[in-house]
Amino acid sequence: MPDQVGTAIPDSHGAAPVELEPGDSVCRAVARIAAVLRDHLTANLPVAIDGRNVEGVHQVRVALRRFRALVALLRRDYPCATLDEAAARARRLARAVGDARDWDVFLLETLPGLSPLGRMGVNVAGMLLPLAAARRDAAYDGVRQILGGEDARWVLRLVNRLAEGELWDEARSPAGLKALEEPAGAFAVRHLARLHRKVLRKGRGFTLLTPPQRHEVRLALKRLRYAAEFFVTLHAPGHAGRRYLRRLAAMQAALGMDSDVLTTRLLLERFGDAADGEIRYVLGAVTGFLCCRQDATHENAHRRWRKFRRTAVFWAR
Structure with missing residues (x-):
């Protein structure tokens, strides 16, 4: 890979929420x-x-x-x-x-x-x-x-x-x-409540969800997190919204392995045109390894899910 040049600017939004x-x-x-x-x-x-x-x-x-x-x-x-x-x-x-x-x-x-x-x-x-x-x-x-x-x-x-x-x-x-x-506050409450309900609905019966279903939960969490970060200063200025955002981010991260495995599988499928016997063996070994690693994350994800479900929403304060 060539030497890195240029200065990428990190996402300031997450570090310093928009001041509404x-x-x-x-x-x-x-x-x-x-x-x-x-x-x-x-x-x-x-x-x-x-x-x-x-x-x-x-x-x-x-x-x-x-x-x-x-x-x-x-x-x-x-x-x-x-x-x-x-x-x-x-x-x-x-x-x-x-x-x-x-x-x-x-x-x-x-x-x-x-x-x-x-x-x-x-x-x-x-x-x-x-x-x-x-x-x-x-x-x-x-x-x-x-x-x-x-x-x-x-x-x-x-x-x-x-x-x-x-x-x-x-x-x-x-x-x-x-x-x-x-008022932006009313707009925010309406959409945050809707997105929060959607996450809870998709996560119902969490321990029984399949990997694709957990991936859907993660996508819903991501949409909720973006909206929450957009509007947190309207309803929870200072530190009041940090607990919710922290547990939301932790829940999303706990499901990251599901996303990683799904993405990796899709990438591996694109090697099919070059998949001779040895490469097919390697692809099978990688898939099995990732599935075992994915399975080991389920307990932590369930623990994070229970914490998230118990967390009070900041827009109802």
């Missing part, structure tokens, strides 16, 4: 949130396009996830063609960036974590490293193309419009403008 005011309208709150997303995205796009600092792609992926989460919230209450287009364009960007990030994780984290198989005579690195490196390079070619293209420019223009308080043309009717003046 109790009197903010939805329009004003969205502008404040979008300004943070814009700064995060624009700072990291050149690093991701350059490709020599893997953190650039990671941070662009995070920024796109947060942007998509914000758009999803707005589309439920203020549906319009502009937001529909934003969701579609951001999804295409996220797909390309996500593919490159998945290969980075595979090369930098997953393969080193499979070293016990090497001590057992399974040549994981020797077999899979060249294959994965070639696919990673191809994925970065795709990143450079799409992040330098019209989809990225369009999304940046919209994020800037949101940050400047200019939402979308369809909202400029009297009814649309009135809806956007709803």
Whole structure:
């Protein structure tokens, strides 16, 4: 891998939540949130396009996830063609960036974590490293193309419009403008409660859930976490919301192995065109190893789930 250059800017949103005011309208709150997303995205796009600092792609992926989460919230209450287009364009960007990030994780984290198989005579690195490196390079070619293209420019223009308080043309009717003046606190409570209920519903009977079902729980947790981080300062300024956010993040992390195994399996399937007998043996060994590691995380995940379920929500204070 080439020397890393450029400076990727970490996600400041999680470290320093957006400072919203109790009197903010939805329009004003969205502008404040979008300004943070814009700064995060624009700072990291050149690093991701350059490709020599893997953190650039990671941070662009995070920024796109947060942007998509914000758009999803707005589309439920203020549906319009502009937001529909934003969701579609951001999804295409996220797909390309996500593919490159998945290969980075595979090369930098997953393969080193499979070293016990090497001590057992399974040549994981020797077999899979060249294959994965070639696919990673191809994925970065795709990143450079799409992040330098019209989809990225369009999304940046919209994020800037949101940050400047200019939402979308369809909202400029009297009814649309009135809806956007709803107190942000009421908007936040409605959506946080909905997303929290969805997590609890998907996690019902947690110990009996299959790996794909636990993965769905993790996705729901991720959407809830983004929304909670957007609006925590409205309802829980200072330290009041930290306990909820901390347990939410811990629950998401506890289910991370399910996501890692699912992603790795999908990546391994893409080696099928080069899978001779020896490679198939290595792929089988890796799959079995990861499944055993995944199984060992279930008790911790269940313990985290019980804690999360008992945690009081900060928006009901």
